[in-house]
Amino acid sequence: MQPSHTELQLIERLEEEAVQLLTPSEQIEAIAYHFGKIMQTLGLDMDNDSLKDTPMRVAKMYVNETFMGLNPLNAPSITLFDNDYKYNEMILERDIPVYSCCEHHFVPIIGKAHIAYISQGQVIGLSKLNRITHYCSRRPQVQERLTIEIAEYLKQVMNIEDVAVVIKAEHLCVASRGVNHAGCQTLTSSLHGRFLEDAKRSELFAMLTL
Ligand SMILES: [Zn+2]
Known part of the structure; x- marks a missing residue:
């Protein structure tokens, strides 16, 4: 039966x-x-x-x-510091390498992540943004979810809303098989808090093209 x-x-x-x-x-x-x-x-x-x-x-x-990012024991340890100098503008870490794996084909997704946030009294060590990206990338992924996961991770560990993540990546399942189109890039963004306002959104994308 x-x-x-x-x-x-x-x-x-x-x-x-x-x-x-x-x-x-x-x-x-x-x-x-x-x-x-x-x-x-x-x-x-x-x-x-x-x-x-x-x-x-x-x-x-x-x-x-x-796939080290599937094991919660590999989550990066995060240190926050007081924002003593009262810097209240956006902090943007650009061109963070992304090496992930497409969950549909198990071939690489290779690209760059850009992460911005606005401090609410604390700042995070800059390399921790790279470590969060690395941890969330090292799983079977789709780019849309990866972008959201990095943003949510940062919001949670810093207890803030004003977070933006933009990822530009090439998917080898598009480049090296199937349609075989190398050089196509996929762009995704996950914007939260003040980054949803037109002014901050424009400032972010202007800084990304500097
Ligand atoms: Zn794929």
Whole structure:
């Protein structure tokens, strides 16, 4: 007998929870096994010196690098400082490298993020904006959600509303397969608080083109 719809949902949920309970080293072991199976299925010679360590190499890269942002233990530690000099204009960190992974094709999304905020009494170490971007990028992603996640992360850790995130990226699933159009770029923005006002929005985009 086929399981019912709700039973299937339950099975899926239990599987998801079980996956979440795996330690990073258990994840690496499981991914290496399955990636080896994919390579074998493709007809690759797994005894070949050049290929035999690839499953383990890919598994370590997935868990420790490409998808490290799935593990909440890898969240960046954030330090805030008092805004002693009462700087009350926008702070913009531009051209933060983005290396993410398209969740539909598992190929890279490569681009730049620009993050702006207006202090409400505290400032964040500038490199923390890079670390937040890195952490949110290193997951299977779509660019729209990545843009929103970075903005929400910053709003939450700084307890502020005036945050703007703009991302410009190239998707290798568009550039290197399918339509095969290299050089197309996707732009997304997530604007909050005063950045929704025309004046701040114009100032932001003017600063982005400086
Ligand atoms: Zn894609």
